[in-house]
Amino acid sequence: MTILRSNNNPIISPISVTASESNMEVIGVFNAGVARYNDEIVLLLRVAERPINHDTEVMLVPVYDPASKQIRIETILKHPDHDMSDVRVIKTPKRNYLTSMSHLRVARSKDGINFTIDAEPTIMPDTIYESYGIEDPRITQIGDTYYITYSAISEYGICTGLITTTDFLDFERKGNVFHPDNKDVVIFPRKIGDKYYALHRPSCSHYGNPEMWIAESSDLLQWGNHQHLIGVREGSWDGGRIGASAIPFEIEEGWLEIYHGADSNNRYCLGALLLDKNEPWKVLARSEIPFMEPERDYEVEGFFGNVIFPCGVLYEDGLIKIYYGAGDTCVGYAETTLEFIKENLSQGSLTR
Structure with missing residues (x-):
């Protein structure tokens, strides 16, 4: 599949x-x-x-x-x-x-x-x-x-x-x-150790790029100990900007995060990250190529075309169920297997 x-x-x-x-x-x-x-x-x-x-x-x-x-x-x-x-x-x-x-x-x-x-x-x-x-x-x-x-x-x-x-x-x-300026904030669904964790995407106006960070909290309201997690990759499908998309979910190997990346032409695709189960600021694997790209008319066209952007994913019964924005216009649904995402990650790297 x-x-x-x-x-x-x-x-x-x-x-x-x-x-x-x-x-x-x-x-x-x-x-x-x-x-x-x-x-x-x-x-x-x-x-x-x-x-x-x-x-x-x-x-x-x-x-x-x-x-x-x-x-x-x-x-x-x-x-x-x-x-x-x-x-x-x-x-x-x-x-x-x-x-x-x-x-x-x-x-x-x-x-x-x-x-x-x-x-x-x-x-x-x-x-x-x-x-x-x-x-x-x-x-x-x-x-x-x-x-x-x-x-x-x-x-x-x-x-x-x-x-x-x-x-x-x-x-x-x-x-x-x-x-x-900060967006693409997703909160992990349980404490890890004695802390809550969240992924976020600050926007740096002078020096940095729109990249993914991780922060921790004791109460889900006050967030600190911000650390850079992964960066854009120049010339790649995620070379323009990146951000967390779905809530990370737990698998045997760690935390799986579905994230979005855009290239220099604002074409938005989906990749995956595998984060350490006990130290989620450690990246174990990352998609080298996207596992999902805008292909259908409703994804390629629209108010702002060439965009697939999920804010919601459910992992149930061995299926990864993806609810995604298409072309900044409508909602699409797609599903895949954990094995397919793992195969995509096996081609990945730890490049930051």
């Missing part, structure tokens, strides 16, 4: 989701965190919306106002001083904006393929650190509690926030646990 994509792909598309307000339209539903809760598989979807716009001479951008608890729409003229070359971002001399705003929404399924999606947003932006939206949730279960890390976007940068739940009905915000 290699990579088996669902015949129903994409399993969730923008047309499946209602907008949060009548003046908004859903342009993407993707990068979903996943968890098993009772007898259901729960996805926490990233839903990206933008204002409905009939004027081709301007761009409308949504900004959350925490004072009024409302989304306001700002108008930006198309102008030579305004960089709109990236469909995701507008850069002006005074400020940068996102062209869409994301919130999180729960979807539930008995079979892992056919999902019932909540009609209303589950978690909306709430603070000044989320005025551009909340994105890319990852879900770690520890005991009966689910710990949700997510990217909080604002004019202050990209923080990582933490929310907890025990039932995916009531949610408790814990605030920002990683300062800007």
Whole structure:
């Protein structure tokens, strides 16, 4: 078995989701965190919306106002001083904006393929650190509690926030646990020794590259002892940027981490890391070549094409079940075996 994509792909598309307000339209539903809760598989979807716009001479951008608890729409003229070359971002001399705003929404399924999606947003932006939206949730279960890390976007940068739940009905915000700019935070599902561990991806503006680090904590709120874990590999499939994708899961040989890498052309593929079971800052093996690449039309095309980006993986019954964002537009499902990933790792290296 290699990579088996669902015949129903994409399993969730923008047309499946209602907008949060009548003046908004859903342009993407993707990068979903996943968890098993009772007898259901729960996805926490990233839903990206933008204002409905009939004027081709301007761009409308949504900004959350925490004072009024409302989304306001700002108008930006198309102008030579305004960089709109990236469909995701507008850069002006005074400020940068996102062209869409994301919130999180729960979807539930008995079979892992056919999902019932909540009609209303589950978690909306709430603070000044989320005025551009909340994105890319990852879900770690520890005991009966689910710990949700997510990217909080604002004019202050990209923080990582933490929310907890025990039932995916009531949610408790814990605030920002990683300062800007930091994203792709995944928490290991148990203590190792007497510490919790998390992988994260700080963004270095002057000297470093967007690479993967590891940190430790005694309470899941305060994180320290940050160490560099792996770096980009120039000229390779992961030579542009890398980051943790799924929650690491435990196998006989150690901790297996599914991670994403992008090349210099922003083509996102998937690889794997094997980390030491007792000292997870030690890398035992790393994919030399990706085990999954954007190939299908819904992966190659889309709002931002050539992207496969999983925030959720379940390891059950010998299968690795991958829920991934495709083209920053929709949700795909694929599965493979542990043996296939191990074979990919056997071709790997310890290059950092």
